[in-house]
Amino acid sequence: MPQDMHVETEVGRATPLKAVRRHCLSCCGGSSNEVKLCPAKSCPLWPFRHGHRPNAEDRAAVADRQLYPLERNLTGATFQGSALRAIRLRCIDCSGNSDSEVRACKFGPDHPTPCDLHPFRLGRNPNISHSPERREAAAERLARARVAALPTKPIETPVSIGDLGLRGLGPLESGPFAKIARPIGQNRKRP
Numbered sequence: 559m560p561q562d563m564h565v566e567t568e569v570g571r572a573t574p575l576k577a578v579r580r581h582c583l584s585c586c587g588g589s590s591n592e593v594k595l596c597p598a599k600s601c602p603l604w605p606f607r608h609g610h611r612p613n614a615e616d617r618a619a620v621a622d623r624q625l626y627p628l629e630r631n632l633t634g635a636t637f638q639g640s641a642l643r644a645i646r647l648r649c650i651d652c653s654g655n656s657d658s659e660v661r662a663c664k665f666g667p668d669h670p671t672p673c674d675l676h677p678f679r680l681g682r683n684p685n686i687s688h689s690p691e692r693r694e695a696a697a698e699r700l701a702r703a704r705v706a707a708l709p710t711k712p713i714e715t716p717v718s719i720g721d722l723g724l725r726g727l728g729p730l731e732s733g734p735f736a737k738i739a740r741p742i743g744q745n746r747k748r749p
Contacts, residue, residue: 579609
């Protein structure tokens with residue numbers, strides 16, 4: 559672990575893997591045997607259900623399955639993410655494939671039945687805090703990347719619609735758009 563990271567391990571603060579385990583236990587009625595035999599292999603949490611990183615056998619068991627949410631077109635073979643990414647996918651599935659609903663999730667610690675995955679729903683571990691120097695360096699890298707992504711020369715705007723060269727556009731050359739489809743200065747064809 560880098561020296562400029564600090565992981566809080568107070569009692570009550572769970573790791574993503576422990577949160578997945580607790581969530582799977584609550585989903586299976588508190589039975590660890592039911593978690594072990596869980597048939598929901600399309601759930602993105604399935605390989606992580608034991609509370610540790612999945613082994614090759616668990617990954618192979620879901621390799622041919624399409625993972626929920628189905629709208630994401632993600633299979634077990636293409637998913638190579640961490641427990642945090644699996645939690646994010648599970649939360650998106652729970653919220654009806656809506657990122658905004660995941661952010662606005664009400665099943666936090668103040669809810670009568672809080673979700674164990676709630677602190678990790680955004681795909682980030684809230685237990686990890688970075689040093690101010692690391693945050694500042696990340697902000698500088700982001701600023702440099704944004705400047706590098708800007709166009710190098712200004713975008714030229716056409717003086718008139720005719721400068722766009724709209725000839726050969728088919729239906730635009732006749733009908734209500736005939737006037738703007740021909741470059742300005744060209745005579746109109748008459749029958």
